[in-house]
Amino acid sequence: MATLKGDNKNNFLMADPMNGDSVYNIYGYGGNDRIFGHSSAHNKIYGGDGNDIIYGGDFKNTIEGGKGNDQIHGGDGRDVIYGGAGVDKMWGGDGGDRFVFKSISEIGKAEGRRDVIEQFKSNTFDGRDKIDLSAIDAIAGTKKNDAFTWVAKEGAAFSGKKGELTWTETKLGNGHYTKLVMGDVNGDKKADFILEVDSFGDLYKGDFIL
Incomplete structure (x- = not known):
């Protein structure tokens, strides 16, 4: 197992392509880092604080922004x-990728201040990508971690029932069309978070881990 560490400055970190270890751990720590994983190892990359640009390799990667x-x-x-805190933009690339969100605050809500998944592969095509919301309690105020209830119809309004998850297609201020995934955890018929998902097809329950 190989390890590469930065510091609190703006680092350029690149895994040694000649290293034959099967696991490569990379830590950016503070600063605005550029991080490149090993092309053929299982990269475990931790960006840390700062506005980081991270590239995994061609093998499986675990990346925390x-x-x-x-x-x-x-x-x-x-x-x-894992995007983590802040306004993150994520590309899975080829393969079946999982985008994990641990809290509502990680995702955000307002345009330009929310997380974005680019080139998401939905069930419309090969259905390999997943959006994992299972760590988020869908119903505020309960003692257990409740799962979201998927509302399948595009553009469906919230009914007032806590824990609903729905989606719609919209045109952004820049003229680009995208999907918005919205969740209501308190039953006030308003979105408590909005995740922007650039997908070529419609979104389905099978695209999510609820």
Whole structure:
């Protein structure tokens, strides 16, 4: 197992392509880092604080952006991507990728201040990517971690029932069309978070881990 560490400055960190270890751990720590994983190892990359740009390798990657407005590129392989706090933009690349969100605050809500998943592969096509919301309690005020209830119809309004998850297609201020995934955890018929998902097809329950 190989390890590469940065510091609190703006680091350029690149895994040694000649290293033959099967696991490569990379830590950016503070600063606005540029991080490149090993092309054929299982990369475990931790951006840390700062606005980081992270590229995984062609094998499976586990990438955590940490705090800051990060850009995360999974590359080929089956990647697990955590954007973390801040306004993050994420690309899974080829392979069946999982985008994990641990809290509502991580995702955000307002345009330009929310997380974005680019080039998401939905069930409309090969259905390999997943959006994992299972760590978020869908119903505020309960003692257990409740799962979201998927409302399948595009553009469906919230009914007032806590824990509903729905989606719609919309045109952004820049003229680009995208999907918005919205969740209501308190039953006030308003979105408590909005995740922007650039998908070529419609979104389905099978695209999510609820």
